Amino acid sequence: MLTALDRKMLRQIAGLEGDPPGAFNIRKNGQGIERRSIPGIEIIPKEGKPGIDILVKPGTTGTVHIPVILTASGLNDLVYNTIEIGESADILLIAGCGIHNPGHGEARHDGVHEIFVRRGARLRYREKHYGEGEGKGKRILNPKTVLLVEEGASAELELVQIRGVDDTVRDTKVRVEAGGRLAIYERLLTHGTQEARSDVEVDLAGDESTARVISRSVAQGTSKQLFRPRLVAHGRGRGHVECDSIIMDQAVIRSIPEIWAENAAAELVHEAAIGKIAGEQIVKLMTLGLTEKEAEEAIISGFLK
Amino acid sequence: MLELDKIVLKFKADDHELTALKEISLHFETGKIYVITGPNGSGKSSLARVIMGIHRPGSGRVIFDGEDITGLGITERSRKGIGYAFQHPARFKGLRVADILEIAMRNGEHNDCHYLSELGLCPEDYLERPLDASLSGGEIKRIEIATLLALNPRLRIFDEPEAGIDLWSFEQLIEVIGASHRPDTTTIIISHQEKILQMADQIILLEDGAVSLHGPREQVWPVIRDSVRCACRQDCSRGGMYYVNCPR
Numbered sequence: 001m002l003t004a005l006d007r008k009m010l011r012q013i014a015g016l017e018g019d020p021p022g023a024f025n026i027r028k029n030g031q032g033i034e035r036r037s038i039p040g041i042e043i044i045p046k047e048g049k050p051g052i053d054i055l056v057k058p059g060t061t062g063t064v065h066i067p068v069i070l071t072a073s074g075l076n077d078l079v080y081n082t083i084e085i086g087e088s089a090d091i092l093l094i095a096g097c098g099i100h101n102p103g104h105g106e107a108r109h110d111g112v113h114e115i116f117v118r119r120g121a122r123l124r125y126r127e128k129h130y131g132e133g134e135g136k137g138k139r140i141l142n143p144k145t146v147l148l149v150e151e152g153a154s155a156e157l158e159l160v161q162i163r164g165v166d167d168t169v170r171d172t173k174v175r176v177e178a179g180g181r182l183a184i185y186e187r188l189l190t191h192g193t194q195e196a197r198s199d200v201e202v203d204l205a206g207d208e209s210t211a212r213v214i215s216r217s218v219a220q221g222t223s224k225q226l227f228r229p230r231l232v233a234h235g236r237g238r239g240h241v242e243c244d245s246i247i248m249d250q251a252v253i254r255s256i257p258e259i260w261a262e263n264a265a266a267e268l269v270h271e272a273a274i275g276k277i278a279g280e281q282i283v284k285l286m287t288l289g290l291t292e293k294e295a296e297e298a299i300i301s302g303f304l305k
Numbered sequence: 306m307l308e309l310d311k312i313v314l315k316f317k318a319d320d321h322e323l324t325a326l327k328e329i330s331l332h333f334e335t336g337k338i339y340v341i342t343g344p345n346g347s348g349k350s351s352l353a354r355v356i357m358g359i360h361r362p363g364s365g366r367v368i369f370d371g372e373d374i375t376g377l378g379i380t381e382r383s384r385k386g387i388g389y390a391f392q393h394p395a396r397f398k399g400l401r402v403a404d405i406l407e408i409a410m411r412n413g414e415h416n417d418c419h420y421l422s423e424l425g426l427c428p429e430d431y432l433e434r435p436l437d438a439s440l441s442g443g444e445i446k447r448i449e450i451a452t453l454l455a456l457n458p459r460l461r462i463f464d465e466p467e468a469g470i471d472l473w474s475f476e477q478l479i480e481v482i483g484a485s486h487r488p489d490t491t492t493i494i495i496s497h498q499e500k501i502l503q504m505a506d507q508i509i510l511l512e513d514g515a516v517s518l519h520g521p522r523e524q525v526w527p528v529i530r531d532s533v534r535c536a537c538r539q540d541c542s543r544g545g546m547y548y549v550n551c552p553r
Binding site: 216244278280281283284285286287288289290291292298299302303304305 | 357359378379380383384388389391394395397398399400401404405408409412452456
């Protein structure tokens with residue numbers, strides 16, 4: 001049974017009003033509480049360890065929601081999900097985790113996703129993190145994703161964490177086989193004393209594989225961010241990694257993009273930039289009637305869109 | 306509508322002080338078009354920035370609709386009806402053309418397509434584009450002007466609107482600025498261009514931070530014509546981007 005608070009968290013992380021369409025699994029405070037399989041998409045609880053298996057049959061098109069919510073303090077939720085997208089299937093997978101920590105103990109969710117996108121299939125993966133709560137307890141999220149993009153398949157990952165999460169270590173490992181396409185879009189805003197770290201490792205294993213890793217972040221207060229995207233090309237792969245950050249207040253940002261080629265026909269590019277909001281941008285928006293704070297917010301929300 | 310009373314503006318430059326505006330007093334009436342002209346570095350943009358509140362004068366007063374607004378910031382002045390199209394518009398990483406137009410007309414009635422197409426930019430091609438370095442100088446300049454038109458303030462200041470704009474757009478620009486000027490608005494244009502000077506009810510010539518000439522176009526134009534045309538010839542010979550009435 002979902003409470004009003006649960007509904008709010010689901011709205012925040014997945015834009016859900018009422019039951020999700022398609023297949024879904026809702027996990028709350030360490031337990032799967034609602035689940036629905038549909039023809040072609042089966043969701044089965046794992047045996048012996050927490051988590052689910054999602055099996056998408058070849059050629060299936062559809063949406064799968066797998067939100068996680070934590071509404072209690074002192075919880076350490078560890079979950080293993082295995083997701084199998086069958087050949088030529090086309091799936092929108094909406095994950096995400098919302099933490100409402102009412103107390104002073106930690107509320108922590110460590111999600112381990114193992115995803116297989118089989119030949120010719122397409123996966124669009126959206127993961128949104130959200131945290132809130134009255135207590136002083138930390139809200140911690142450590143997602144780990146291991147993704148295989150097979151021949152001719154494509155995967156697009158959108159990873160968003162805007163405010164509210166105190167501590168994050170994101171670990172993403174992807175292998176892209178011949179002709180496979182990968183795009184990762186990461187959006188992050190930290191404030192206060194929050195810390196976030198994102199390690200992305202992409203292995204362009206096959207010829208004609210491509211990858212784009214685009215990371216945009218804003219660090220406010222005394223928060224700290226660390227980005228370590230790495231692209232490795234073993235064959236004739238093409239890759240582009242871009243880290244672009246706005247730094248404010250007394251925040252600290254480190255960006256360490258790495259490109260690594262083991263084939264003379266590989267094409268890899270990286271760009272990284274850290275800078276404050278330009279004064280002329282704020283002034284322009286103020287001439288349109290916004291206050292300095294409103295101007296700053298408009299620029300940040302545009303940057304993170 | 307707008308009164309500048311003995312405006313003095315100084316900048317610190319390395320170890321010395323530079324006086325950009327020297328006791329400037331001017332009166333701007335509702336319904337008229339003013340063109341401020343003068344050599345580079347004469348203080349034209351500084352004056353516009355003092356009116357908008359971007360620069361605070363060291364002394365003197367800015368009176369708008371009878372109210373002393375010298376102490377007000379940019380936001381308050383904008384909300385009172387002053388708007389400024391920058392000579393060098395800011396570029397934004399992340400904001401789209403549609404975003405800035407929406408901010409400009411959040412209290413207005415028009416739609417954003419209207420202003421872009423008036424300036425020869427097809428809305429379908431531009432609304433979703435980022436307002437960043439991917440736009441050319443002429444494109445960003447036209448978007449800047451469209452934004453001021455969308456804001457629709459009672460006092461409009463265009464700072465060298467023709468800079469970077471090609472010949473065809475220049476004609477359109479003059480037409481749009483002229484057509485959007487209403488009896489209840491005041492338009493101030495900073496320009497060197499003869500065609501823009503011809504739009505003026507009043508011409509103000511600034512030289513070395515002071516007003517050296519101010520009056521109706523019919524009186525001022527004959528006096529400054531030769532120097533303006535001379536500057537035009539320089540633009541021509543440098544192959545500059547301005548449209549000029551070049552004899553060649």
